[in-house]
Amino acid sequence: MSTGKSTLVRVAERAGVSIASVSRVLNGLPASESITERVRAAAEELGYVPNATARSLKVGRTEQIALAVADVGNPVYVSMMHAVNEVVASAGFRLVLSSTGSDPADQINLLKNLNRGFADGLILSPLRVTPDLIEEVRASRLPLVIIGSLPEGVAVDNVRANSRKGVGLAVKHLYEQGRRHIAFLNGPLDTVPGTARLAGYLKAMTNLALPVTSDLQVEATDFTYHAGLAATTALLNQSSPDAIVCSNDLLAVAAMKIIVGRGLRVPQDIALVGMDNTDITELANPALTSVDLGSARRARKAAKLLLARIDDPDRPVQSVVVSPTLVVRESSVVAG
Amino acid sequence: MSTGKSTLVRVAERAGVSIASVSRVLNGLPASESITERVRAAAEELGYVPNATARSLKVGRTEQIALAVADVGNPVYVSMMHAVNEVVASAGFRLVLSSTGSDPADQINLLKNLNRGFADGLILSPLRVTPDLIEEVRASRLPLVIIGSLPEGVAVDNVRANSRKGVGLAVKHLYEQGRRHIAFLNGPLDTVPGTARLAGYLKAMTNLALPVTSDLQVEATDFTYHAGLAATTALLNQSSPDAIVCSNDLLAVAAMKIIVGRGLRVPQDIALVGMDNTDITELANPALTSVDLGSARRARKAAKLLLARIDDPDRPVQSVVVSPTLVVRESSVVAG
DNA sequence: CTGTTAGCGCATTCAA
DNA sequence: TTGAATGCGCTAACAG
Numbered sequence: 058m059s060t061g062k063s064t065l066v067r068v069a070e071r072a073g074v075s076i077a078s079v080s081r082v083l084n085g086l087p088a089s090e091s092i093t094e095r096v097r098a099a100a101e102e103l104g105y106v107p108n109a110t111a112r113s114l115k116v117g118r119t120e121q122i123a124l125a126v127a128d129v130g131n132p133v134y135v136s137m138m139h140a141v142n143e144v145v146a147s148a149g150f151r152l153v154l155s156s157t158g159s160d161p162a163d164q165i166n167l168l169k170n171l172n173r174g175f176a177d178g179l180i181l182s183p184l185r186v187t188p189d190l191i192e193e194v195r196a197s198r199l200p201l202v203i204i205g206s207l208p209e210g211v212a213v214d215n216v217r218a219n220s221r222k223g224v225g226l227a228v229k230h231l232y233e234q235g236r237r238h239i240a241f242l243n244g245p246l247d248t249v250p251g252t253a254r255l256a257g258y259l260k261a262m263t264n265l266a267l268p269v270t271s272d273l274q275v276e277a278t279d280f281t282y283h284a285g286l287a288a289t290t291a292l293l294n295q296s297s298p299d300a301i302v303c304s305n306d307l308l309a310v311a312a313m314k315i316i317v318g319r320g321l322r323v324p325q326d327i328a329l330v331g332m333d334n335t336d337i338t339e340l341a342n343p344a345l346t347s348v349d350l351g352s353a354r355r356a357r358k359a360a361k362l363l364l365a366r367i368d369d370p371d372r373p374v375q376s377v378v379v380s381p382t383l384v385v386r387e388s389s390v391v392a393g
Numbered sequence: 394m395s396t397g398k399s400t401l402v403r404v405a406e407r408a409g410v411s412i413a414s415v416s417r418v419l420n421g422l423p424a425s426e427s428i429t430e431r432v433r434a435a436a437e438e439l440g441y442v443p444n445a446t447a448r449s450l451k452v453g454r455t456e457q458i459a460l461a462v463a464d465v466g467n468p469v470y471v472s473m474m475h476a477v478n479e480v481v482a483s484a485g486f487r488l489v490l491s492s493t494g495s496d497p498a499d500q501i502n503l504l505k506n507l508n509r510g511f512a513d514g515l516i517l518s519p520l521r522v523t524p525d526l527i528e529e530v531r532a533s534r535l536p537l538v539i540i541g542s543l544p545e546g547v548a549v550d551n552v553r554a555n556s557r558k559g560v561g562l563a564v565k566h567l568y569e570q571g572r573r574h575i576a577f578l579n580g581p582l583d584t585v586p587g588t589a590r591l592a593g594y595l596k597a598m599t600n601l602a603l604p605v606t607s608d609l610q611v612e613a614t615d616f617t618y619h620a621g622l623a624a625t626t627a628l629l630n631q632s633s634p635d636a637i638v639c640s641n642d643l644l645a646v647a648a649m650k651i652i653v654g655r656g657l658r659v660p661q662d663i664a665l666v667g668m669d670n671t672d673i674t675e676l677a678n679p680a681l682t683s684v685d686l687g688s689a690r691r692a693r694k695a696a697k698l699l700l701a702r703i704d705d706p707d708r709p710v711q712s713v714v715v716s717p718t719l720v721v722r723e724s725s726v727v728a729g
Numbered sequence: 730c731t732g733t734t735a736g737c738g739c740a741t742t743c744a745a
Numbered sequence: 746t747t748g749a750a751t752g753c754g755c756t757a758a759c760a761g
Contacts, residue, residue, distance in 0.1 A: 064738060075748045080740060089746060109511040110449045111738030114753050119446060121489070121511075129475050130672070132468075139465050142492050151511065152490045153457070156478050174754095175445040175457075175487065282676060310676045317678055336466070340618060340646045342653055342678050400754060411732045416756060425730060447754030450737050510738095 063103040072099035083107065122363060123176040125155040125167055127184040131280060131307060132335040134182070137204070137356035141180060144360035150177070159184040159248070168193045168201075178363045180204060180356075184248045184280075200366040202359045206249050214362045216377045218350035220250055220332070223381030224257030224302060225264075227330040227348050230383055231300040232265050234390060236328055240273040240298035242288055242308050244280040251276075254304050254332070272296040277308055285311025293319065299327060300389070306331035310341050313388065329388040343387035351379040399439040408435035419443065458699060459512040461491040461503055463520040467616060467643060468671040470518070473540070473692035477516060480696035486513070495520040495584070504529045504537075514699045516540060516692075520584045520616075536702040538695045542585050550698045552713045554686035556586055556668070559717030560593030560638060561600075563666040563684050566719055567636040568601050570726060572664055576609040576634035578624055578644050580616040587612070590640050590668070608632040613644055621647025629655065635663060636725070642667035646677050649724065665724040679723035687715040 069076040072095040082088050082096040099105075113119045122145050126134040142152045153176050157163035164183055171179055178200035183190060186207070194201065194213055203215035224241075231239050241258040244251045255274075262269045272295045277288035285308035292298070293315065303309035309331030316327050323329050323343055331338060334349035358377055365372060405412040408431040418424045418432040435441075449455045458481050462470040478488045489512050493499035500519055507515055514536035519526060522543070530537065530549055539551035560577075567575050577594040580587045591610075598605045608631045613624035621644035628634070629651065639645035645667030652663050659665050659679055667674060670685035694713055701708060 065740095066738080076739080077741080077748060077750095078746090081747085084740080087746075092747080104508075106505070106508040106510075108738050109509040110446060110455060111753090112740080113446045114444075114450050114737085114755090115739045115741085117753075129471065129478075135465065135471055138490070139492070142465075142490060146492070152492075154474070154478060154488045154490050156475070156482070156488075169442070172440075172442040173445040174442075282672070307676075314676070314678060336618070337673065337676060340643075340650070340673060340676065342650060401756095402754080412755080413732060413734095413757085414730090417731085420756085423730075428731080444754050447737090448756075450739090450753090451755045451757085453737075 063105040064108070065105075068096065068099045068103055068105050071103060072096045119175060119177050120149055121151045121153050121176040122360075122367075123153045123155045123167075123171065123179045125157045125164060125179065126182045127157065127159045128280065129156050131305070132337055133305070133333040133352045136335065136353050137182065140353040140356035141360045144357050145364065148364050150364070155179075161185050161187045161190045164190055165193045168197050168199075171197070171199050178202070178367050180359050180363055184250070186249055200363055200370065202363045202366065204355055204359050206253065212374045214359075214366055214375050216355050216358045216362065216379065218352075218355060218379050219381055220253045220348075220350055221257035221260065223332060223348040223350055224254050225261040226381055226383040227302045227332070227346075228258065228261035228265065230346070230385065231302065231328055231330060231389060232267070234300070234324075234328060236300035237267060238273065238296070238298045239267065239300045239302060240275070240292055240296065242285065242292060242301050242303040242312055243274065243276045244284075244304045244308065245278060246276055248280075250280075250304065258302060270296075273298055277304075280305050280307060282307045282311045284308070286315060289315040301327060301329055303329065303331045306333045306335045306337050306345060306347055309345055309347070309388075310337055313341060313343075313345070323388050324391055328390075330383075331388075334384050338384070338386060341388070346386045346389035347384055349382045349384050351381065355379050399441040400444070401441075404432065404435045404439055404441050407439060408432045455511060455513050456485055457487045457489050457512040458696075458703075459489045459491045459503075459507065459515045461493045461500060461515065462518045463493065463495045464616065465492050467641070468673055469641065469669040469688045472671065472689050473518065476689040476692035477696045480693050481700065484700050486700070491515075497521050497523045497526045500526055501529045504533050504535075507533070507535050514538070514703050516695050516699055520586070522585055536699055536706065538699045538702065540691055540695050542589065548710045550695075550702055550711050552691050552694045552698065552715065554688075554691060554715050555717055556589045556684075556686055557593035557596065559668060559684040559686055560590050561597040562717055562719040563638045563668070563682075564594065564597035564601065566682070566721065567638065567664055567666060567725060568603070570636070570660075570664060572636035573603060574609065574632070574634045575603065575636045575638060576611070576628055576632065578621065578628060578637050578639040578648055579610065579612045580620075580640045580644065581614060582612055584616075586616075586640065594638060606632075609634060613640075616641050616643060618643045618647045620644070622651060625651040637663060637665055639665065639667045642669045642671045642673050642681060642683055645681055645683070645724075646673055649677060649679075649681070659724050660727055664726075666719075667724075670720050674720070674722060677724070682722045682725035683720050685718045685720050687717065691715050 065076040069079045182204040275292040277284035289312040331347040334347040338345040338347045401412040405415045518540035611624045611628040613620035625648040667683040670683040674681040674683045
């Protein structure tokens with residue numbers, strides 16, 4: 058193994074063959090014993106490593122896929138990233154992280170940039186879906202998979218959770234625990250999960266013949282821990298729920314903090330259920346009951362869909378829905 | 394804006410100029426008013442987007458930097474990733490995530506792969522440093538920055554925390570709170586942080602003339618929450634500390650869980666200090682006192698060093714150390 | 730100021 | 746089987 062740049066040409070010179078032969082040998086195409094031998098030796102001695110960029114330009118593939126998520130601070134996106142990376146890496150693809158904010162403009166920009174061909178496809182998990190974004194998604198000529206809901210009629214591969222049903226599981230569980238004043242701590246209403254989860258809450262409450270009052274509902278300005286603190290404070294100032302369904306785990310942990318800070322007990326005084334079933338559910342004290350929306354599974358599925366689409370651009374569009382499950386822990390069940 | 398692939402050639406044809414002129418206009422090089430106008434119009438109409446791969450091949454730059462961290466599950470790495478991404482993105486670079494395990498073999502493999510030229514540089518944060526890895530780091534001809542400690546004499550840009558000093562801050566703080574039986578919950582000893590932090594603990598204890606006994610030390614099999622649960626259990630079975638310094642926040646939160654589960658109180662019965670000052674310090678209940686090792690700052694600095702090195706491969710090697718600070722929260726101080 | 734041309738490193742077609 | 750030659754799309758000399 059030697060120093061310096063080595064190219065096909067240099068290997069070819071050293072082996073005394075043509076660059077075509079070198080390329081063949083290195084790509085496992087048929088070649089004579091003798092040439093194979095010499096090429097391998099020459100490549101080894103020169104420490105030859107094929108250039109990814111040149112290869113990409115030639116074959117029209119970068120072996121990279123891009124992932125864009127809204128909020129890297131949210132553990133659910135971290136687990137998605139992890140899951141996606143596992144799938145694509147084992148298929149020989151690299152993962153390019155295109156962190157965008159929750160601003161749709163960022164995503165639109167990203168979609169445009171993708172046409173520069175630095176990646177073979179994109180997995181996008183938008184928090185807010187605007188008409189502009191949809192337009193751009195429609196127009197995108199690159200393999201694209203959306204994690205999350207999309208309006209009917211947008212023919213793009215996508216995989217989403219049934220978060221309405223998920224909220225339903227949470228409400229029903231709390232009802233079965235004897236709770237009747239079940240509040241809902243939501244994230245911003247102008248987001249896709251925000252609206253879906255609210256719908257789920259309203260429906261579940263109605264189904265159970267529980268009164269739906271506005272003082273039992275509060276909307277955090279963001280799906281973050283800090284926003285959750287403020288929102289929970291507001292909620293407890295305007296009503297006295299005996300249970301709170303939270304739109305994600307970060308909000309739930311924030312709620313727990315405020316509740317305990319007020320000298321109330323979880324779950325005795327207020328039962329708590331989060332959503333996403335992230336790692337922090339176990340770190341929490343008491344451990345947080347949470348609705349598992351299958352984020353890792355969704356991410357894996359999305360990655361596989363994308364790889365399949367890259368492989369065959371003409372395959373039928375697929376839309377998969379992952380069913381939620383409830384993971385009961387300590388925050389919602391009074392022991393004994 | 395139209396459909397289909399558009400290249401310089403097509404834009405040139407449409408504008409009735411040479412491809413060189415197109416390239417110039419699009420790169421902001423001097424051109425006549427008339428040509429500029431026509432090129433812009435043609436590019437617009439064709440929805441032309443320059444091809445990143447071709448550009449890379451030509452200029453010898455991918456505008457990508459790779460980041461390899463040991464454990465994506467650890468929030469400290471997430472924040473590093475975030476910080477790195479901010480810096481490189483604003484310099485026009487994309488971030489390629491090369492998640493490696495804690496196995497040095499993965500890193501070595503990565504270094505070799507980097508020579509394929511898919512990225513212009515690498516930021517590596519190795520948990521375990523073996524001679525083989527050092528050898529490979531030395532041999533690497535690509536811009537490389539290490540986050541973490543490196544043996545003397547390895548001339549590679551690196552930025553590290555003074556975690557020995559960091560542990561010292563924690564021990565001293567607990568001592569000042571009146572604690573005398575200060576235990577140490579460490580991660581694996583065959584890791585770089587593991588050894589450094591143990592050294593810090595031993596030194597700090599000695600400085601304070603506190604007895605150092607083996608039953609006050611325990612080593613988790615990993616820097617994870619689950620490993621922390623088992624290790625804490627073992628620790629409490631073999632001794633009765635009135636304080637525990639934990640090698641990172643995940644371990645600390647695990648310790649908190651076990652302690653509370655035994656009916657003991659934090660901080661009254663056992664005071665707790667974590668390290669890394671990650672987001673979970675605030676989620677924890679009580680909020681976790683933690684040593685801030687400046688992970689985000691380190692990551693940002695590493696990114697800047699890498700960009701500088703890419704810009705000028707011959708610049709002197711730089712090694713920067715970030716000083717730790719203690720962030721006192723509820724887990725270490727008895728109120729009142 | 731503008732056009733022609735030569736590669737960047739590779740995979741691949743076409744002849745031999 | 747093997748080699749010569751072409752071109753992926755672009756930038757940068759070089760000439761005019």
